Amino acid sequence: MNTRAKQTCAVIGAGPAGLASAIRMANKGYQVTVFEANAHAGGKLSQSETNGYRFDMGPSVFTMPSFVDELYRISGKNPRDYYDYQPLDPVYRYFYEDGTHIVAYKSPERFAEEVATKTTENKDKILAYLQDVAYKYNLTADIFLHNSLHKVKNYLTKRVARGLWNFGKLEAFRTMDTANKHHFKDPRVVQLFNRYATYNGSNPYEAPATLNVIPHLEINLGAYLPHGGMYSITKGLVRLAEDLGVEFRFETKVEEIVLQQGRATGIRAKGETEAFDCVISNMDVYNTYKHLLPKAKKPQRTLSQPKSSSAIIFYWGIKHSFEQLGLHNIFFSDNYPAEFDHIFHKKQLYNDPTIYLNITSKYAKEDAPEGCENWFTMINAPHNDGQDNWDEMIAQTRENLIAKLSRHLKTDIRPLIECELIWEPRKIEALTSSAFGAIYGNSSNNKFAAFLRHANFSSSIKNLYFCGGSVHPGPSIPLCMLSAKITTDLIAPAVAAKG
Numbered sequence: 001m002n003t004r005a006k007q008t009c010a011v012i013g014a015g016p017a018g019l020a021s022a023i024r025m026a027n028k029g030y031q032v033t034v035f036e037a038n039a040h041a042g043g044k045l046s047q048s049e050t051n052g053y054r055f056d057m058g059p060s061v062f063t064m065p066s067f068v069d070e071l072y073r074i075s076g077k078n079p080r081d082y083y084d085y086q087p088l089d090p091v092y093r094y095f096y097e098d099g100t101h102i103v104a105y106k107s108p109e110r111f112a113e114e115v116a117t118k119t120t121e122n123k124d125k126i127l128a129y130l131q132d133v134a135y136k137y138n139l140t141a142d143i144f145l146h147n148s149l150h151k152v153k154n155y156l157t158k159r160v161a162r163g164l165w166n167f168g169k170l171e172a173f174r175t176m177d178t179a180n181k182h183h184f185k186d187p188r189v190v191q192l193f194n195r196y197a198t199y200n201g202s203n204p205y206e207a208p209a210t211l212n213v214i215p216h217l218e219i220n221l222g223a224y225l226p227h228g229g230m231y232s233i234t235k236g237l238v239r240l241a242e243d244l245g246v247e248f249r250f251e252t253k254v255e256e257i258v259l260q261q262g263r264a265t266g267i268r269a270k271g272e273t274e275a276f277d278c279v280i281s282n283m284d285v286y287n288t289y290k291h292l293l294p295k296a297k298k299p300q301r302t303l304s305q306p307k308s309s310s311a312i313i314f315y316w317g318i319k320h321s322f323e324q325l326g327l328h329n330i331f332f333s334d335n336y337p338a339e340f341d342h343i344f345h346k347k348q349l350y351n352d353p354t355i356y357l358n359i360t361s362k363y364a365k366e367d368a369p370e371g372c373e374n375w376f377t378m379i380n381a382p383h384n385d386g387q388d389n390w391d392e393m394i395a396q397t398r399e400n401l402i403a404k405l406s407r408h409l410k411t412d413i414r415p416l417i418e419c420e421l422i423w424e425p426r427k428i429e430a431l432t433s434s435a436f437g438a439i440y441g442n443s444s445n446n447k448f449a450a451f452l453r454h455a456n457f458s459s460s461i462k463n464l465y466f467c468g469g470s471v472h473p474g475p476s477i478p479l480c481m482l483s484a485k486i487t488t489d490l491i492a493p494a495v496a497a498k499g
């Protein structure tokens, strides 16, 4: 009989990357305990219910589901026994102030045809752009996404060497907007592709054109909706973790990472210290250092990088159904540069913001009472920089959103709002410990931003690791899945899919 005790691992936070890390560590034979400050798992990937409406509170666009499925496969399970999803078609509906309405169909070919019909661009140009971003994604993925950027040996592989050799093609030295204007003349098409900067909380007028690879994931590879909403991803992962023997401690905020002679030896929560062989923090890295490692030497350069944008979301129960809307809808601002100037420089809310409106009840009727819709009405916003007028700005934004949507929909929506929840930067920080309420950690506006994200390990404290949207490779569900993989593979050898 093997009596050797299992090695132990503490995971701080049950966000998507924390859950994925716990599952991977359990597969590597560790006894894993997840400490979560909230009463539920998921972090930003959570849900709320009120007045018969269900809302996904954070992520709403699901891409690269294979990265989530991989967690089930390495565990010898069928992902479809835990959660399922369907491809979307169409994916988006874009509404412009001049009345243009573009439907983003699933097939790149059909999408290009639609853009060509509604704008002055031609179909071949759109398709060439989409092929180009696919090529760049394949060139960059190994360097920036699948491996630690902070281990020299990773620069010695053939694929990474190929990416570095072609670095010039990645357009790190011009902005997304400049590159998009080089490809397209029609400002509506430039705006459509500039929008993807917001997927990691950046400004298309500053962020490097390398980020123009983002639409590849959604337009070329497709977007999906999990059955039961985005929260079913969290529910599935918690169930899988439990099946693998992971222990969850909810409503247990970690207060300190315990250090002894340059090593992480455990955590302190509820005043009690508990020993672990290794510690993985899924808490935002800035706040990990600030709150859990107050005496440790801080990587100042990394932590002082500008933060990403945040968001204001009004979750509205709407007692009406709008036929012209789909699952994902965008109502563009008429002045995109001014909107980003407000978010990143003035740190205020612009009076004509681009609105993202997500309605899961278009697919899942159970998410709203009959004849009604659950509106997730979001705008990008500055992170909390200590502005003293948040309440005023949020109240004004609410008015602006009601006016803009009423104008587009030719219906006064104010009397249709029967219940409301709100997330805004201060609340996002309070609920998820995201520093300054920034949704995506550091912004990627700097061309070296990818290299300035914190590594997945501590270079000065042994047995301490980091995963999640605030560290390498960055935010979003797919990148959090990769973050967990990189982090846990640094601790113990990779586990292959079973069966």
Ligand SMILES: Cc1cc2nc3c(=O)[nH]c(=O)nc-3n(C[C@H](O)[C@H](O)[C@H](O)COP(=O)(O)OP(=O)(O)OC[C@H]3O[C@@H](n4cnc5c(N)ncnc54)[C@H](O)[C@@H]3O)c2cc1C
Pocket: 012, 013, 014, 015, 016, 017, 018, 035, 036, 037, 038, 041, 042, 043, 044, 045, 057, 058, 059, 060, 061, 062, 063, 252, 253, 254, 255, 282, 283, 284, 311, 313, 378, 428, 431, 432, 433, 434, 439, 440, 467, 468, 469, 470, 474, 475, 476, 477, 478, 480
């Ligand atoms: C409004 C919004 C829209 C978004 N849209 C999308 C989208 O469409 N698609 C997409 O892919 N991504 C989207 N994102 C981004 C995505 O949600 C994040 O990148 C992702 O959730 C980050 O996951 P994480 O694992 O880093 O942890 P988080 O989700 O940040 O969760 C961290 C967890 O750690 C816990 N924690 C923190 N400190 C402690 C402590 N000391 N002790 C115990 N527990 C602690 C927190 O309570 C929380 O549960 C969106 C985010 C928001 C807010």
